[in-house]
Amino acid sequence: MNTTNFALRHIGPREEDQNQMLKTIGVDSLDQLIYETLPDDIKLKIPLDLDEPMSEYEYLTHIHELSKQNKTFKTYIGLGYHPTILPPVIQRNILENPGWYTAYTPYQAEIAQGRLEALLNFQTMVTDLTGMEIANASLLDESTAAAEAMSLLFAVRERDQKKNDVNKFFVSENILPQTLSLLQTRSTPIGIELVVGNEESFDFSSEYFGAILQYPGKNGQVTDIKSFIEKANNAQIKVAVAADILSLVKLEAPGKFGADVVVGTTQRFGIPMGYGGPHAAYFATKEAYKRDIPGRIIGVTKDVNGNRALRMALQTREQHIKRDKATSNICTAQVLLAVMAGMYAVYHGPKGLEFIANKVHNTASTVSNALSKLGFTQTNTSYFDTLSVKANASKIKVIAEKHQVNFFYPDVNTVTISINETTNLKDANQIVAIFAESAGKETIKINSVSEDNHISESLQRTSDFLTLDIFNSHHSETELMRYIKKLERKDLSLNHSMISLGSCTMKLNAAAEMLPLSSPNWGSIHPFVPIEQAQGYQTILKELEDQLTEITGFAATSLQPNSGAQGEYAGLMVIKAYHESRGDHHRNICLIPSSAHGTNPASAVMAGMKVVVTKSTEKGNIDVEDLREKAELHKDNLSCIMVTYPSTHGVYESAIKEITKIIHDNGGQVYMDGANMNAQVGLTNPGNIGADVCHLNLHKTFAIPHGGGGPGVGPICVAKQLVPFLPGNPIIKTGGDQAISAISAAPFGSALVCLISYAYIKMLGAEGVTQSTKIAILNANYIKHRLQGQFDTLYSGECGRAAHEMIVDCRPFKANGIEVTDIAKRLMDYGFHAPTVSFPVAGTLMIEPTESESKAEMDRFCDAMISIKKEIDMASKDDENNVLKNAPHTLEMLTSSEWLMPYTRETAAFPLEYVKENKFWPSVRRVDDAFGDRNLICTCAPIEEYMDA
Incomplete structure (x- = not known):
């Protein structure tokens, strides 16, 4: 085994496992499976042009050397971004802990x-x-x-x-x-x-x-x-x-x-x-x-035993349900x-935050006083941390950068200085010395920080904050470490078991990809520093853009959108700008298939477009004739289509090139939702299929962790005609020569986590990313075959194959009184997070194993599903007191002196032998969503307030 080959660490099934899985599926080779899965006319004819893959060791050496190209100056730019002190207890136990960063929404x-x-x-x-x-x-x-x-x-x-x-x-x-x-x-x-x-x-x-x-x-x-x-x-x-x-x-x-x-x-x-x-x-x-x-709002409710429980409140605002009527995008x-x-806030508490805020304000006051003594005019009469000083900006800039200091320069006669949590007495003296040098004067030495208050009396805070126990109890590292661990134990994440969420792609987030995020050379760079101070970042971001452009078959990429939802919006806004540049301001019709992601119509409405829904066939594909009819009907006003490929139903639709041609023939552009890009990489791409723009979910296809529901990054890749309109930024030049205004606050969006996707591509290379796609398809089809005869798969390709995910139908079990939600909750007792529930079809599970899961883990999951099917068969519509309706089962319930269930405690808690080896205990029983919505409590209210509700 080549221990330097990252692909061997990233991809789950070993070679001998792959051979067994292919045999189960009924094909002779992986290439035969891919041939039977993808339409021939969309397959790439030549491999991707990416650098040779690096080993983990080579990559970490490479990224460390690149980090030295970033200049970590003392930075007082402000404008919403400030140097901070991340408590090591939080860094080690949350940021660097897969128990926190690999959890799902x-x-x-x-x-x-x-x-x-x-x-x-x-x-x-x-x-x-x-x-x-x-x-x-x-x-x-x-x-x-x-x-x-x-x-x-x-x-x-x-x-x-x-x-x-x-x-x-x-x-x-x-x-x-x-x-x-x-x-x-x-x-x-x-x-x-x-x-x-x-x-x-x-x-x-x-x-x-x-x-x-x-x-x-x-x-x-x-x-x-x-x-x-x-x-x-x-x-x-x-x-x-x-x-x-x-x-x-x-x-x-x-x-x-x-x-x-x-x-x-x-x-x-x-x-x-x-x-x-x-x-x-x-x-x-x-x-x-x-x-x-x-x-999202997190609210308090109760479980079936009446115990306090938490969940996302008012979930009907979620896009899959409200679609074009959605308030915003829940993603x-x-x-x-x-x-x-x-x-x-928990660690520092109100007194700690007061100490930090006072230190910042007092340091700013002290610097202001010293600058005034030097003869400079500080124009802010009431301020917290930022001083606005009248001075020769270009002269100050030269001296400041010579001393490795960044201020902000709003105009030629103004310098602003934003003091932060890290600023100490030595830093304050350095700031004053820079201004003294510019004036040709002897500096004023600051020996202590004054306690002047420069906030208008009418605006000074008098109200209390953070008075609850939670903010006044965990101020030692030991206490906070244990509190973080207590919460971590209540959450199922990828470090426990497979999370087979269709459309969400919970693949490995490799440690080597994550390690650089803790480096100050990457973490301490302000987004508005001069470009020459961020050459490490510029090198990586440019190379990542080029990698993604190559993978998607397009002409250029913008990394600015900082979520998939923002990517959708950015792609549509770029299309809108393209039409308007041609005088086609009236083109506002967006065709969206009924099977599309729920976020699509919400994004289209935000972009000022009118949504026209097209039909799906019984097999779950886009109804081409209905699409053609609507495209021709609206050809004078057609802006675009939003299409997901492979489809949201987990199928490579063979008519995709015909679909893109219909849109182009009627004056529209093709927006491809990149949610399923992990089933395209190396095998086909949006450019080859005929799309004009796609967004990518870097937290899906390119290994950024979900982080419990964020961070995500949603860059857009575009065809040649759309390049001029890529989004800009008012401070740092980005985008095309006719750039739309900003999509996100920072010029390159969430740049820090782009390091992860850069690492993923850098260590896998062309062969590795392509093999990842193939194994994702293999794993999905293996699960499909293992569940055959127990669960029906709703949609398949023309040769009976799934793409990287598939939908299993749970609606027939209603005859036994069992809903898809019961299966989702029962899976918790087996140690698994449920697949995607009731999307895109109500009453179904959408299963996506990803390429990172081993055959052994998939077998455990399939064993659990088959065992649950036996439990369903034993259930009756007339008796809801069964193991599925009562799921999940908590440790408190199982250790109670009283047990009145018609099944054993062992059946409830340890339904299969493997569960005993690695039991995950849900901390509450099934939650009551309706109660929480009727009695909305969204803060850490005292228990009395909760009980009153």
Whole structure:
């Protein structure tokens, strides 16, 4: 065995296992299986042109050398990104722990109680600091959160008869530049008119439905949001506030002043800058808007025994159900980072956060005083951490960079300095010395930090925050380590067993891919540093773009979209810009097959398009004749089609080239959803099939971990005609020469985790990524054959083969009183997370094993499913007291002195022999979703409040 071959470590089945699996399927070779699975006319004729694969050791040496090309200057740029101190206990036990980073979105609440509690802590932290009533469990970044706030206020205006035809939205000129760019992107398609201006001279006209303020402003000034909000409320204008979360320790909560929405980023709570992300944004609002809030909310409910349990609340907002009526996209979350930020608050508590915030503010005050003594004018009269200094910007820049220091330069006569958690007395003296040198003066030595308060008295915080026990109990490392472990034990993740989620691709996230994320040379780079200071990043990002461009068969790639949902939106906006460049402003019809991902119609509506749904055939394929009819009917206004390939039904549709030709013949572009790209890599590609743009889910096909529901990255790859329109950034040049405005806050999105996908491709090479695709198809077909005779597969290709995933039909079991949910919950007793439930067909399971799972693990899963089928056969519609309806079974239930079930405890807990070796215990019994929605509690409320509900 070649121990340096990464593919052997990444791919699960050994060669002898593969031979046995092929025999089970009934083919002579892997090539025969691929021949019978893929239509011949879409297969690639030549292999991918990628570098020779590296071993893990070679890659780690390579990435370490590249990291030295990043210059880790002292950085005071601010603008929403700051150097932080990540507590090592959080780094080691969460960021570097597969028990946390390989978990899936908490759709199966009973085996996600740890993550759900950590997210409830996050929501409580946010509501406390913002003074709002309800918060979600994170969004992608501050700028997209601000755009969601604008969209929410626009949506709720319709309930006000005086405002329902008003479309003007005021944006303070103090807003962060990247946020303004994103507001511009999001406003136009949905008919919002942005008006940027000075908040002090705003006239509060009835023409406005809403406004957004920055608190503190982009250059550091803390403006009087209190009086602005008061006037806005009187004028029935709703107000969103984008607030620095650390500043809210010292600044009064915007909710106390009557704000309607408060948004921001939690990056300052211990999360590395990572050249732009990933970081968890926060979104808080009034309870009156709980059904309009974007993303996910974690809520308190009870299980069937009446015990407290957590789950995602108001789940009917999820896209698969509401589709084009969805509030936003539920996939836009950063769970792992939200968990880390929440733990930062748990670890430091209110007193620790006060110490950090005071240190930042006092250091800023001390530097301001010293600069004033040197003769410089500092113009901010009320500030938290950022100073705005009148000076020769170009002269300061040269001296600062000579001393390896970065400030920000808004104009030729202004330098801004954002003090952060890491800034110490030595750093403060260095800042002052740089300004002294520029003035040709002797520096002023700072010996101690002053305790001046430069926040206007009317805006100083008086309200309490983080008063609950959880934020006042775990301040020693021992206590926090044990608390993190206690939560981890409640969650099933990939370090326990296979997670066979169709459409979500829970493959190996290799340790060698993850290790560089902990390096300060990658973590401590601000996204707005001069390009020459980030050459390590620039090399990797350019090479990753080239790798993805080659794999997809396109002309160029943008890494900016920081989730698959953002990638969908970005792809559609690029298509829209292309049509408009040709004078075709009227092209707004988006055809979407009925089998498409639920996120597709939601994204199309956000992009200002009108959705027309096309039919599917009984075999689950796109109905080509219906598609042709609708394409021709709408040919004058056709913008695009959104198509997933292989289809959401797990089939390589043979008519795909005919479909793309129909769209092109009628003036449209083809958007391909890259959710199933892991079944294309090396065998075919979107360019070859005839698509014009696709987004990729780097957390699926290219090994970025799901992190419990985020981070994800959703780059778009485009054909030649769309290259000019790739998204830009207002500070760092990105995109094409006719770039659309920003899609994400940072120029290269969540750049830090792009290292993972770069590593994945670098270590596998062309042969390895292609073999991964082939083995994914082999594994899916092996499970399909093992389950034959027990479970019917709904859709297959023309030769009876599945793609990389398949849908098994559980609807016939209703005759025995068993629903698909019962099977999902019973799988927990066998130690497995359920496959995807009821998507894309209600009452089904969509199973995707990925290439990383061994034959032994797949056999355990198949044994569990076959055992469950026997339990189904024994069940009766007339008696719900059975092992499936009572699943999952908890340790508390099994060790109770009383056992009244008609089956044994052993049957409940250890239905197969292998379960005894590695038992996973769900921490709660089946949760009651309806109770939680009727009695919505979304913070760490005292138990009395929960009991009252």
